[in-house]
Amino acid sequence: MSNPHQAFVLPEPLPLDSGQALSGVEIAYETYGELAADRSNAILVCHALTGDQYVASTHPVTGKPGWWERMVGPDKPIDTDRYHVICANVIGSCMGSTGPASIAPDGQPYGMRFPVITVRDMVRGLVALLDGLGIARLHAVVGGSMGGMQALSLAANWPDRAARVLAIATTARHSAQNIAFHEVGRQAIMADPNWQGGDYYGGNAAPDAGLSVARMAAHITYLSEEGLTEKFGRRLQARKDGTPGAKTFGFDADFQVESYLRYQGSGFVQRFDANSYLYITRAMDYFDIAEEHGGKLADAFAGTTARFCLVSFDSDWLYPTAESRHVVHALNAAGAPVSFVELSAPFGHDSFLLDVPALDRVVKGFLDG
């Protein structure tokens, strides 16, 4: 089966933190803007948990605009008239890069036979892609949320590969609360009878109900209470036939917020694989850069050659400002040049994807400076 996405096949097996190695790994990627003759203007944009390589082009499954088109494009803060932007689907995901839905060497989908991966494994795959593209040193690596984890992991583990590291709304380690929310999502998937131990690819039913619940629970963590209240309050959902909303004394989506979450959940299952969700959330839960470097975060950045910029949002309770400050203090201790700003925005964790003009200015200023 040929890959419908543009993909690079790694020439060597990819070693993993678990001790295993994956052969025949494909990394699906998109690029935007011209690469300069001296290859010095490449920016790697790393995507979040359920993101993909379609950062600034139409998503082939949903037909929706790229997930960061407000940030990446001609004359945008990450200006593709100036920079060569690379965005790749991480391993473990499901948009053309090798993951649990891919076909294993025995001709069957991996399913749960896919090895458990880490964020560093994802980045190892991205670095192998950069090797394949002939890019020795990035102008910058940029990411929000799990994308920011990848940016920090690249800086810590491949200290010469990026001149600038821009990590937004992120953390250097998953907290107990972060892990707890992910576990709820995983249990919802695994409780769906259609999951069948992850071996559902051949059949006609996937664990859509479980994946949808996982997405609904996660989506709440991406928003702020203030944002939810402003958007929905306790307002009731009008019916499809146009009758105004009312309490049904039943379990339909009476409230607008319920209807919204169900819509988010059902839309998500059209474009995402349940096993990928298990593997990527697991990778995020294992994420702890300090642990990888003898327990001290500053040591992780001791050899870095990059300038750093961290951005947090005051309404983000998933990866709150304290997590970014923790990274900043470690970078201070390591003597690395670092900027940090907490921006005010009402949208919670999702602020990094939404209309926050101050973020645009910080991103542009940091990348161009």
Added chain:
Amino acid sequence: MADTLRPDLAVIAAQVPQGARVLDVGCGDGALMAALRDGKGVDARGIEIDPELVERCVARGLSVVQGDADRDLTFYPDGAFDVAILSQTLQTAARPDHMMRELLRVGRRAFVSFPNFAYWRMRWALVSKGRMPVTRHLPVSWYETENIHHVTVKDFELLSRDLGVRIENRWFFTDEREIGGSGANWRAEYALFEVSGG
């Protein structure tokens, strides 16, 4: 660039050695840092509490951390900088004595400037009106000012002595011009000291 700087900052810009490692505590919009970087190849880092000012610094390509100097200096290693700068910020510190110690822990030398509360116009305003003075350099009423620890030239000299800090140099300013040192505690609107760990 340097000629557009406030007079105390212009003096600091002239004094900082070429290529030094500098921490500017309360760096504002980064004007001094940019001048030091562009004019002297200085590796400058900043701390600033106001996010909008941090944003402007980042847009200038400067490395500035949004933070509270009272709390965040502690995260820098000993002797990380050749020069630490604290311009017009000492009087806003929760504990100016602690901040002085921290400055000279992270920096081998420090430049500290502050408005002189014993300037004669201040004394006169207090004596004649019986109210906390509001002037060009201290333009805000007592209840909303960030200046919670008013200090005079003499106070600063005594604090330096108590902390065992050596005063290497001093400059005084009134009406945005440098003035001589005689009678500075009366005549200076604000002061700049260069200090070292002694």
